[in-house]
Amino acid sequence: xxxxxxxxxxxxxxxxxxxxxxxxxxxxxxxxxxxxxxxxxxxxxxxxxxxxxxxxxxxxxxxxxxxxxxxxxxxxxxxxxxxxxxxxxxxxxxxxxxxxxxxxxxxxxxxxxxxxxxxxxxxxxxxxxxxxxxxxxxxxxxxxxxxxxxxxxxxxxxxxxxxxxxxxxxxxxxxxxxxxxxxxxxxxxxxxxxxxxxxxxxxxxxxxxxxxxxxxxxxxxxxxxxxxxxxxxxxxxxxxxxxxxxxx
Numbered sequence: 001x002x003x004x005x006x007x008x009x010x011x012x013x014x015x016x017x018x019x020x021x022x023x024x025x026x027x028x029x030x031x032x033x034x035x036x037x038x039x040x041x042x043x044x045x046x047x048x049x050x051x052x053x054x055x056x057x058x059x060x061x062x063x064x065x066x067x068x069x070x071x072x073x074x075x076x077x078x079x080x081x082x083x084x085x086x087x088x089x090x091x092x093x094x095x096x097x098x099x100x101x102x103x104x105x106x107x108x109x110x111x112x113x114x115x116x117x118x119x120x121x122x123x124x125x126x127x128x129x130x131x132x133x134x135x136x137x138x139x140x141x142x143x144x145x146x147x148x149x150x151x152x153x154x155x156x157x158x159x160x161x162x163x164x165x166x167x168x169x170x171x172x173x174x175x176x177x178x179x180x181x182x183x184x185x186x187x188x189x190x191x192x193x194x195x196x197x198x199x200x201x202x203x204x205x206x207x208x209x210x211x212x213x214x215x216x217x218x219x220x221x222x223x224x225x226x227x228x229x230x231x232x233x234x235x236x237x238x239x240x241x242x243x244x245x246x247x248x
C-alpha cells in the first residue's frame with residue numbers, strides 16, 4: 001500500500017515538473033522568437049531609413065556636380081564670351097535639377113507612426129533622423145526653390161546678360177553646404193546604430209528595381225530634348241530681338 005502511494009506521488013511530481021518545464025520552454029521559446037522578430041523589424045527599419053538618406057544624398061550629389069559644372073562654365077564664358085554658343089549646353093544640363101522631387105514615403109512612415117519610435121527604441125537616433133529630414137526640407141525650400149526662382153524666366157541660355165544674371169557660384173556653395181550637413185548626419189546614424197557599409201549595400205541590392213535603370217534609348221531621348229530646347233531658345237531669342245528693333 002505504501003509502495004503504491006509512493007509511486008503515485010512520484011508520478012504526480014514528475015508530471016508536474018514535466019508540465020512546468022514544458023510551459024517554461026514554450027513561453028521562453030515564444031519570448032525568444034518575439035524578441036528576434038522585434039530586433040529584425042528594428043534593424044530593417046534602421047536600414048530603410050539610412051537607405052532613404054543615401055537616395056537623398058545621391059540627388060544632392062548629382063545637383064552638386066551639375067552646379068559645379070555650370071558655375072565653372074559660366075566663369076569660362078565670362079572670360080571668353082566668344083565660347084557662349086559652344087559651352088551653353090553645359091549650363092542647360094544643370095536646369096533639370098529643379099524638376100526632381102524627393103520621395104517622402106519613408107519620412108512619412110517615420111513621422112506619422114508612433115510605433116516607429118517604439119520600434120527604434122533609441123531617442124538619439126530618432127533625433128538624428130528628424131534632423132536629417134529637417135535639413136532636407138531646408139534644402140528644398142532654400143536651395144532648390146531659390147535656384148528655381150533664379151532660373152525660371154531668366155532666359156539663362158538666351159544671352160550673355162541673362163546667363164550672368166544667375167549666381168551659379170552662390171547656388172553651388174549653398175548646395176555644397178547642404179550636402180556636407182546631410183552626409184554628416186547620415187554618418188552619425190551609421191555609427192550610432194552600428195550599421196556597416198556592406199550590410200547597407202546588401203539591403204540596397206535587395207531594393208534595386210531594374211526598371212529604374214536608364215536605357216540607351218532614354219539617354220538618346222534626353223539628348224534630343226536638350227537639342228530641341230536649344231533650338232527653341234534660339235527662336236525665342238530672335239523673336240525678342242526683332243520686337244526690340246521694331247519698338248519706336
